[in-house]
Each structure stands twice: as C-alpha cells, then as structure tokens.
Amino acid sequence: EFxxxxxxxxxxxxxxxxxxxxxxxxxEEAHLPLTDMVTTGGKYTVFNRTMSDSHDYGxxxxxxxIEHSSNIGTIKLMQRVFSQKQAKYYDYLKKFHLIEPLxxxxxxxxxxxxxPLPPKWDALQYMWSSVGYxxxxxxxxxxxxxxxxxxxxxxxxxxxxxxATIGNEVIRDYRETxxxxxxxxxxxxxxxxxxxxxxxxxxxxxxxxxxxxxxGIAGKTGTAQRRVNGQYIKGTYYVSFIGYFPAKxxxxxxxxx
Numbered sequence: 679e680f681x682x683x684x685x686x687x688x689x690x691x692x693x694x695x696x697x698x699x700x701x702x703x704x705x706e707e708a709h710l711p712l713t714d715m716v717t718t719g720g721k722y723t724v725f726n727r728t729m730s731d732s733h734d735y736g737x738x739x740x741x742x743x744i745e746h747s748s749n750i751g752t753i754k755l756m757q758r759v760f761s762q763k764q765a766k767y768y769d770y771l772k773k774f775h776l777i778e779p780l781x782x783x784x785x786x787x788x789x790x791x792x793x794p795l796p797p798k799w800d801a802l803q804y805m806w807s808s809v810g811y812x813x814x815x816x817x818x819x820x821x822x823x824x825x826x827x828x829x830x831x832x833x834x835x836x837x838x839x840x841x842a843t844i845g846n847e848v849i850r851d852y853r854e855t856x857x858x859x860x861x862x863x864x865x866x867x868x869x870x871x872x873x874x875x876x877x878x879x880x881x882x883x884x885x886x887x888x889x890x891x892x893x894g895i896a897g898k899t900g901t902a903q904r905r906v907n908g909q910y911i912k913g914t915y916y917v918s919f920i921g922y923f924p925a926k927x928x929x930x931x932x933x934x935x
Contacts, residue, residue: 683935685818687788690916693902695748695820696810697828698872700756703743704771705868710758712741718750725801729753730811743886744875745883747899749809754806765796766803774823774863776815783838783852790813790829810902817918823863824897824920827876828928831862831869865876877925885919896928897921 743751792814835857845872876896918935
C-alpha cells in the first residue's frame with residue numbers, strides 16, 4: 679500500500695504495451711510498409727535464448743505483428759532494422775520520453791525508468807526490451823506516450839493539478855510550466871500507421887472484447903510474467919491495456935492494469 683502503482687517504476691516488466699514504441703521506432707527508422715511480411719512460427723531461439731508466442735501465427739504482416747502482439751515478429755523486425763545500430767533504438771525511446779523522469783507533481787520513490795545504457799547491453803537487450811522485457815517503466819510513462827499518439831503525435835507532460843487559487847485569485851497556473859514538445863514524436867506517415875494498428879488490435883486482434891462500442895476504442899494489450907524479488911513467477915502475469923477513445927477524435931487516454 680505504500681507504493682503508488684500508477685506513477686512508480688514497477689518491478690514488473692511492462693509487457694507487450696512496450697511493443698508500440700518499438701514499432702514506432704522501426705517505422706521511423708526504416709519506413710516499413712504495413713504489408714511487409716515476417717515469419718513467426720511459435721518459437722524463436724537466438725543466442726541460446728528462446729522467445730515464444732501464445733500462438734503460432736505463421737507468416738504475418740507488420741500490421742499483424744502489433745494486432746496479434748507477436749513477440750517473435752517484433753524481435754525479427756528489430757533484428758532487421760536495428761541489429762547494426764542498436765543505440766539508435768535507445769535514442770528513439772529517449773525521444774519518446776520513455777527513459778527520463780516525467781517530473782510529475784506527485785513524486786514517486788523511483789522516478790527514473792530502469793533502462794540500461796547501450797554500452798552495457800548484451801546481445802539480447804534490444805530484442806528483449808522491444809517486446810517489453812528486461813526493462814521497467816512506470817505506467818504513467820507509457821500512458822503519456824500513448825496519449826501523444828492520441829494527441830496527433832504531440833507529447834505533453836502529465837499534470838494532476840492545473841492551478842492553485844485563493845478565492846478567485848489564481849496564485850499559480852501549473853499549465854504555464856507544463857512541458858510540451860514543439861514537434862511531434864514521429865512523422866505523420868508513422869502516426870497514421872500506428873493508429874491503424876491500434877484500431878486493428880480492437881477490431882481483429884488481442885483486444886476484440888472491446889470491439890463494437892458506439893464511439894470506438896484504439897489501444898494495445900500487454901502481458902508479462904510477474905516478477906517478485908527479481909524472480910519470474912511462472913503462471914502469474916502482469917496484464918494491462920492502454921488505449922484512447924473515441925478512436926477517430928480522441929478525448930481520453932486510459933491505462934488499466
């Protein structure tokens with residue numbers, strides 16, 4: 679109870695919701711068409727470590743990798759795009775504000791995401807991080823990233839108090855010092871592709887239980903094995919969904935975990 683789970687850097691890995699910043703980085707770096715194909719196959723072994731998918735999706739499109747949340751598809755695309763320039767992936771995550779503290783008005787105990795610097799990476803780090811393992815972010819970091827997508831690509835620092843007043847007199851307006859990016863976090867082309875994927879997750883992917891609302895929801899599901907005292911607990915999971923709605927003209931961004 680002493681931890682504010684919304685703003686703390688969690689011990690749990692973020693899981694598949696982290697595939698979206700990875701995909702955004704790949705789209706920005708390589709301009710991948712949504713129709714490009716990648717072979718999954720259920721299990722994939724690289725450097726003596728095996729990553730698996732919940733199902734064997736066979737050969738799927740780049741779009742399908744996000745819609746079906748394929749670990750293998752994500753890792754293979756990461757190898758295709760970043761294997762020779764892994765530090766570039768880190769640079770994108772930094773641009774997306776997923777590495778640095780948010781300076782939120784409520785101060786967490788641990789405010790800097792646990793993400794090692796590229797010189798300390800082993801051969802697997804960039805691949806495993808891309809699917810939401812081997813790193814830790816606060817839910818608020820990820821929510822703010824997804825909110826930037828809903829906000830036409832413009833990142834805005836989250837605040838919980840807009841202004842302080844005495845009577846009708848405004849003593850301090852916190853919106854005046856709220857950090858806002860002057861440029862979008864990605865190109866218009868990438869943003870369009872990302873939005874198509876997030877709507878596809880709900881329409882025909884891992885989030886179809888949210889399909890059919892009159893306003894439309896776009897978002898991404900996440901699942902990661904729970905970790906307690908540094909050890910993964912088999913059969914128990916940290917699950918989440920981050921999305922925004924209405925899908926075509928977003929007004930709200932929400933994370934449920």
